Amino acid sequence: MIYSRALNEALHRALGEDARVVVLGEDISDPYGGAFKVSRGLTTAFPDRVKTTPVSEQAIAGISAGLALGGYRPIAEVMFGDFLSLCFDQLLNHITKYHAMYAGQVTCPVMFRAPMGGHRGYGPTHSQSIEKHFLGIPHLRVVAASPYHEPYDAFADFLAKDDPVLFVEHKLLYPKHITAPTDGRVGELLASHAGSEGVLPSVCLSLVPREECALTIVAYGYEALLAASVVEKLGMEDELFCELVVPAQIAPVDFAPIDASVSATRRLLTVEEGTAGWSWGDRVAASIQRSHFGRLAKPVEVLASQPTVIPGARRLEQEMLVGAHHIEQKIREALS
Amino acid sequence: MIYSRALNEALHRALGEDARVVVLGEDISDPYGGAFKVSRGLTTAFPDRVKTTPVSEQAIAGISAGLALGGYRPIAEVMFGDFLSLCFDQLLNHITKYHAMYAGQVTCPVMFRAPMGGHRGYGPTHSQSIEKHFLGIPHLRVVAASPYHEPYDAFADFLAKDDPVLFVEHKLLYPKHITAPTDGRVGELLASHAGSEGVLPSVCLSLVPREECALTIVAYGYEALLAASVVEKLGMEDELFCELVVPAQIAPVDFAPIDASVSATRRLLTVEEGTAGWSWGDRVAASIQRSHFGRLAKPVEVLASQPTVIPGARRLEQEMLVGAHHIEQKIREALS
Amino acid sequence: MEAFQPDPRLFGRPADDLDARYYRRMRFIRRFEEKLLQLFEEGILAGTTHCSIGQEADAVAVMAHLEPGDHAFSNHRCHGHYLARTGDALGLYAEIMGKDAGVCRGIGGSQHICAPGFKSNGIQGGIVPTAAGIAWAQKLSKSNDVSVVFIGDGTLGEGAVYETLNIAQLWSLPLWIVLEDNGWSQSTPLAANFAGDMRMRFEAFGLPVSEIESTDVKAIDEVVAADVARVRETRTPHVTILHTYRLCNHSKSSDARPEEEVKARWATEPLVIHAPRLDGGAREAIDADVESALDEVIEHARALP
Amino acid sequence: MEAFQPDPRLFGRPADDLDARYYRRMRFIRRFEEKLLQLFEEGILAGTTHCSIGQEADAVAVMAHLEPGDHAFSNHRCHGHYLARTGDALGLYAEIMGKDAGVCRGIGGSQHICAPGFKSNGIQGGIVPTAAGIAWAQKLSKSNDVSVVFIGDGTLGEGAVYETLNIAQLWSLPLWIVLEDNGWSQSTPLAANFAGDMRMRFEAFGLPVSEIESTDVKAIDEVVAADVARVRETRTPHVTILHTYRLCNHSKSSDARPEEEVKARWATEPLVIHAPRLDGGAREAIDADVESALDEVIEHARALP
């Protein structure tokens, strides 16, 4: 099933199974069903608990906060993740603060769904992956949609816990089929789940067993898909073997599966589509250089997009955003 | 001269010398002169170009953007840095984008002055150091007030270049005397300037020459002051010698002075007051582990505050925010 | 709302008549804050705090009409609102003192207070959509509770407020906005912060508005009683504008308002207006009650770990 | 403003009478966008784009009254505004095609356009304070330039707009807000997005408002001519509400509006209204001019690297 469809079904299911779930966002009413159609059918099926909102991102976030404090489980669709910038105050100074600031008297479990990412020529304000600015907000969990994880699991995780969650959905995943590991494989790749208790598991992918891999790659979202294709290609064509670790939860980082892989490979490359500089991978590198000090064969490499605006022109966008060719080049460097 | 006074004089000077400078912010009119009195006298001396604003952070940022596009040099005072969260969209999707997005046709040189930091019992929404979320916004320069740097230099740097700047002022610096290096010293410490061409220089402080130091510390803002006191104490009392590098510009990082120091000491500790996780030091660590791979005696250590809300109670705040005792402990660990 | 039992010396007894009860509660808030400022003077307290001296009538009148299931949201100037809602002097003193027995265990401090049915935050305007969200929750739950949020005149500068007005009206949320216009925003007079017409700011979104310029708790009581009843019954939003005045400084330090202006307002502060309705003996008894109760509370709070 | 010389076949000649000039410019914008949508169909273009088919009269009338030093701010639906301001068809086609010769070298793309005296951005409402900032710059510079910003009805949801209204009025900025109310915000009808009274949304801040429901460029012209003159002379803000209709989809893909509703509006679109004022021959000549000029431009643009 393609990702956007699975997401839509997951929303239907969450609303159906849990009466606390409320969905709100811009232009989500039927028949339109949201800019990416992920919310199709929801206002029809659950008219009381699903509401299209005015173009008011601060209020969407703040109203969600109130709903959550009031015992509900709001899932807010932010039309483009780029607009999360307008929710930043609500996230930083309200939603993620209430629980700790009020000494545990309340919880504020809001989930934001935010379509991020480029490669579609949408230009500077509709193509970004701005999650890096939200990583490290104390008490915020950030989860990334992935081609190897069922979206419902992210909702179930949100509904089972009591924290706010930012769910980052790369737009290019929407039309892609979900290929969660089955029988220990994803296509040609060996696949397994790994991770710490209570955290959404990471998926580990490799052509050969970990012990034969010379490099660990961690990548999330759409970049995980690109990285997997490169891992497969380089393994098949050049016998360059890597293990790819694809987390669902990207903040806080679950280091267990990364540690385990790096212990075997002694090399690490992080890959993300956000711009370089205080990016997701910087945190991973800062931690791994410490926990694996003296045991790495190479320094940790962080691959991220160029720190500038994302051009509208596809030819410029391709140079600027991390693509498969950039990943391939980095892998070759790391293994050279 | 104490920092807030020097800052006030620097603003007077900038307004006086450069007719492009405009100052705006909440409650900055005389006689009040701003919540921290840094803007005292400005509305009286320059009534046309200094304006107190309504409580409207988004508009303050956006209007500043327009002024800058119109050829002026706005310096916006954000009453508490915590409220920069409300300027986030203007900073990310407008101010820092205009130049690159419009292919260089315009510049948008806005400066935000943001009092940050805790240790004063102001509680969860008035004590934060949230600059970490703004580090890595492409095309944004972040500069931190420091006890060893004259504030006017930051303004001069802003006026001489064409980029937006976030100027982070730790509140506890306001009543402190500025002790810029004179005759190669700051008090008991040897002091020198270092840095790349065109970047505000870092200040390097140590009790003994670099070659005799076993650890490099990088710290900015108020934490630099704390770190300096610990460096002095440990050197005097225990002959544990460190070199402290205090940058003015914290993003993009000028790695040259850090590199030079670490080349000698082979150990690095970063110190900041912001919360841990995707913090300033993570970026420094990610870079240094790479550029000094195989030459470090210890992994890079990142010291930041606990990733939670900042309590109002002083006794709780002291446990949570990085203080001198935390720095001392980390140094001792690094040198053990 | 948990059954916190306020001290009758501070909050009154069921048998009290309304005049006495309102006097007592206003006096309680007034003396609570005056003593708080004294504690600051003595260096017992850290940080800063925003007192509501002169505005006690608003808090007392509004909170008198809330039911346990209702939800009140406040701002930086929250002591009066909190005390009028809960009567919990010890929890608030202890909180501001940073004690573990504080209502938020010392984490929230003066501006960030929570109790069942009450919340405040220090970011102007940002809690207004939250209040609307609770109102929506109340509506979804088919209760007849309401959500009330206090804002100040200066907070009309914040965009989040307008985003919320639109949605509250559009979705018919039981949101009651109480605007305390004290003419000043920190050091800035209304005229330097505000353009246009205050009432129209809300009417433009279709919200009905009541408005009163008074520090008389009974006059305010009459207005707010009708307003909250309207919200409760119609499940639609309403705005009440209370034109009032703040007699203390904005926060701990001076806010540079003209001395003469402030002085003149002491002649019409809520206690001065309301006190003559009680006979001298009754008043003195209440004053003595409040004094002894608060002193006990402070002693208790100071002794806490 | 740099002296870009638009093609007279698209923009008209000084000698042209007003009816002809307005017809030509509206026709130019209409055909520019229709051809643009065709290029998308052909797969020549990436991304998405927001056309203004049906709203050309607004752009043409407003821009006709701007001086070189004035500054116009637009939004996602910026082609008409840009073309009416500059006449630069090649720059915009090349931009949307992602060519280096594009007005922003292909970086901005369809929504993020800049030329001397013109800027647009894709974040709803966020450019409104920027427009106010330029207005303040104009005022500080003691010019008699004005700053005009276009917003849509949906954008009235954004808080930044209200923060700016207050300040623009408070500080008397020469800011002209042109609200194009086309009744829809993407897929959402006004009634599902908007509570209260549109005119009052501005009047509540003290801003004077003119309002017209029309797609007749001459009727609109009359209103906006007076409005811009007022802003220019008084150096104070003004709001013009243009009730109009969008005939094309919100963006490239369908926006699920009722077909019947859209169809009915084709009967009153600006060209239908205005065309009869020209005699048939003149009209055909203009149509032919526009067609050949645009086809040349497209050919040129497509051949660019």
Ligand SMILES: Cc1ncc(C[n+]2csc(CCOP(=O)(O)OP(=O)(O)O)c2C)c(N)n1
């Ligand atoms: C978002 C935000 N901006 C600015 C402030 C600083 N601040 C605290 S109170 C205040 C004035 C508020 O005035 P008003 O709303 O009239 O309430 P009053 O203080 O008069 O009760 C300001 C500007 C803040 N706390 N939050």
Ligand SMILES: Cc1ncc(C[n+]2csc(CCOP(=O)(O)OP(=O)(O)O)c2C)c(N)n1
């Ligand atoms: C901050 C922000 N929120 C949401 C969007 C997505 N969006 C683009 S156009 C639009 C509708 C705008 O409607 P309106 O203001 O009426 O302008 P129109 O499209 O009708 O011209 C929306 C919601 C955006 N671009 N920016």
Ligand SMILES: [Mg+2]
């Ligand atoms: Mg006030």
Ligand SMILES: [Mg+2]
């Ligand atoms: Mg519209």
